[in-house]
Amino acid sequence: MNPQLHKLTRMASAPTRMIIGLMSGTSLDGLDIALCKFSGSGRETGVEVLEFTTIPYPEDFKEELKAISFKEQVELRKVTLLHKLVGSRSAEMILGALSDWNVAVQDVDLIASHGQTIFHAPFSLHHNPELPDSTLQIGDGDHIAELTGIITLSDFRQKHIAAGGEGAPLAVYGDYLLFADSVENRILLNIGGISNFSWLPSSGRIQDLFSTDVGPGNTLMDQFVQQHYPGKYYDKDAEIAKAGRVNPKLVEALCSDPFFNQPFPRTTGPELFNLDYLEQAISASGQEPLSGEDILASLCSFTAQSIVSAIQQTVGDLDYAVYLSGGGMHNPLLVEMIQSGLGLDLKDTTALGINPDAKEAVLFALLANECVAGSGTSYGYGKGIPNVSMGKISLPG
Numbered sequence: 001m002n003p004q005l006h007k008l009t010r011m012a013s014a015p016t017r018m019i020i021g022l023m024s025g026t027s028l029d030g031l032d033i034a035l036c037k038f039s040g041s042g043r044e045t046g047v048e049v050l051e052f053t054t055i056p057y058p059e060d061f062k063e064e065l066k067a068i069s070f071k072e073q074v075e076l077r078k079v080t081l082l083h084k085l086v087g088s089r090s091a092e093m094i095l096g097a098l099s100d101w102n103v104a105v106q107d108v109d110l111i112a113s114h115g116q117t118i119f120h121a122p123f124s125l126h127h128n129p130e131l132p133d134s135t136l137q138i139g140d141g142d143h144i145a146e147l148t149g150i151i152t153l154s155d156f157r158q159k160h161i162a163a164g165g166e167g168a169p170l171a172v173y174g175d176y177l178l179f180a181d182s183v184e185n186r187i188l189l190n191i192g193g194i195s196n197f198s199w200l201p202s203s204g205r206i207q208d209l210f211s212t213d214v215g216p217g218n219t220l221m222d223q224f225v226q227q228h229y230p231g232k233y234y235d236k237d238a239e240i241a242k243a244g245r246v247n248p249k250l251v252e253a254l255c256s257d258p259f260f261n262q263p264f265p266r267t268t269g270p271e272l273f274n275l276d277y278l279e280q281a282i283s284a285s286g287q288e289p290l291s292g293e294d295i296l297a298s299l300c301s302f303t304a305q306s307i308v309s310a311i312q313q314t315v316g317d318l319d320y321a322v323y324l325s326g327g328g329m330h331n332p333l334l335v336e337m338i339q340s341g342l343g344l345d346l347k348d349t350t351a352l353g354i355n356p357d358a359k360e361a362v363l364f365a366l367l368a369n370e371c372v373a374g375s376g377t378s379y380g381y382g383k384g385i386p387n388v389s390m391g392k393i394s395l396p397g
Contacts, residue, residue, distance in 0.1 A: 004151060004395040011109045012373045015039060018050075020150075021365030022090060022113040024139075026193030026219055026270050027327065028065045029233065030056040031090060033097045034361035035108070038369045042377040045177050045366065051101045052358040055093045061085075069118045070270040079118065079138065086116050087143030094148055111152040112368035112391065114360075115139035120269035122166040124262055135167035141394035153368040153391035163386035168267040169196040172211030172385055173370070174363030176200060177377070179352050185320040187311060188349070190360065191328025193219040194269055195307055199315060206380030210314060212265035215306035216273040217328045221299045223275050228292050235296055238333035244293030246301045253285035254278070254302040264314055265384040300334050308341030324348040325356035367391055 011017050016039045023032040035051040057065070064082060068074040090113060098105060115137030122133040141154030157167040175188040175198035186200040195217035199210035221241070222234045235241055257277070259268060278299070282288055290298075311322075324346050328334055339346055348356040370377065371391040379385045 002395070004397065007109075008151065008372060008393070017109045017369060017373065018107055019110045019112055019365040019368050020094060020108055021361035021363070021368070022094070022111065023361040023364055024057075024114065024116050025327075025360070026070070026117060027222055027234075028057065028062055028069065028116070030054050031093050032358065032361040033094060034358045034365060035097075035101065035103065036362055036365045038366070038373075041370055041374040043177060045369065047178065047354075047362065047366065049355060049358055049362060051097070051103070052355055052361070053097055053100075054357065055097070061089065065116060065118075069116075070274065071119075072271075074118075083138040083140050084143055086139035087113075087141065088147055090139055091144045091147035094144070094150075105149055108150050110365075110368050110372065111144055111148065111150050112156075112364040113139060113141055113144055113152060113154040114156065114364050115141075115154055117269070120168065120267065120271060122168075122267045124166075124259070124266055125268065125271055133161050133166045135161065141392060145394040145396040149396045151396065152394040153371055154394065155392045156364065156367055156390040158392070159388050159390040160386065163388040165384055165386050165388075166265075166267045169198075169211050169213055170367070170390070171196065171360070171363055172198040172209060173379065173390075174366040175211070176206070176209055176379065177366065177370075178354070178363075179323070179349075180204070185315075185318055187315070187320050187322045189307065189311075189322050189324055189346075191217040191303075191307070191324065191326040191331075191334070192360070193217055193222070194273070195303065195326075195328065197307075197311065206378060209380055209385055210265065211385060212310065212314070213267045214310040215259065215268060216299075216303050217326065218303075218331070219270045220273050220275075220278060221296060221303070221331075223270075224278065224292070224295060224299060227275060234327075235331070238296075238300065238331050240293055241296040241300045241333050244291060244295070244297035247285075247287055247290060247294055247298045249285040250281060250287045250290065250295070250298045251301050251305065253281040253287075254298070255305060256281075256284075260306065260309075264310070297333075300331070301337060303328070304334055304337035304341060307338055311342065322346045323352060325354075325359040327357075329356055
């Protein structure tokens with residue numbers, strides 16, 4: 001037997017597994033690396049986050065990624081080259097983090113790499129009945145495995161699509177296993193570039209599980225800042241937006257896209273919510289010219305309204321608690337607007353024992369743990385939540 005396959009067999013039945021989870025979102029700002037210790041699987045999963053760091057991408061690398069991300073036409077040569085480069089850069093960052101943490105490479109059982117999304121194309125975005133739902137993440141798992149010497153799982157979203165999903169959101173799998181509660185109805189709200197949430201009913205009825213993308217999270221605000229405020233990549237602490245005033249007519253135009261009338265669950269990405277989308281809304285609302293401050297305040301309101309509306313439409317009058325994660329939780333104006341719209345105080349996943357900045361990386365590590373050690377957890381065959389084991393395995397050596 002191949003010694004790496006033998007290693008997989010042994011770790012599947014071992015009492016614990018050390019797994020590194022990697023996540024880089026649509027903001028393209030850097031790589032989240034979480035070192036996790038797992039025990040069990042399914043509803044018996046236990047996880048301890050031993051270490052976590054975010055390593056920023058160098059500016060030139062970030063610009064290379066931006067050149068091929070979320071655009072209908074890009075240079076295929078550059079996509080091909082960056083597929084390898086994202087993988088090898090990820091491996092370098094992992095090795096550097098392990099060195100900083102004084103953790104030996106041989107002590108790590110698995111790496112779970114989300115990869116870098118460069119295009120998300122569900123039917124709801126491309127509208128071509130002759131074409132399937134699809135998505136593309138780059139960052140080759142073989143390069144990560146070979147350069148680190150650690151078995152690597154990657155390309156998780158393809159299996160989700162193959163089983164009838166849209167490739168997103170995947171957080172519901174980990175949210176259910178780690179955070180479902182028998183007393184409290186919970187919403188796990190992640191505000192990254194795109195916002196999404198998982199509904200975890202206290203009833204325990206897995207057929208009632210629900211997960212959906214909502215719409216923009218930080219992506220429109222970040223894109224606008226990067227274009228109009230040189231040297232800034234995002235509106236830190238909402239300093240710019242707080243200096244502006246929400247323009248109701250612009251917010252109404254932003255909310256008028258047919259996407260918001262699609263049934264739940266639904267998925268989306270910066271392929272739709274980009275600066276062209278903003279310019280069209282400004283024109284349609286007749287609100288030119290507007291100050292940058294007013295536009296950012298309005299974009300913040302747009303994100304908040306889309307989140308509040310989605311939760312109210314899907315959850316109704318039930319009592320629930322909302323737990324935040326993702327970069328948007330650090331935007332105080334956005335959080336204030338969501339709290340006002342929902343009429344409740346928001347918490348974050350620190351209250352549930354997981355660093356909210358690390359949550360997405362931890363959840364992909366959990367998907368790897370399920371792939372290797374799981375025994376077929378049922379998620380109730382809910383719409384958009386196929387019962388699948390995700391992750392392609394790359395063996396080193």
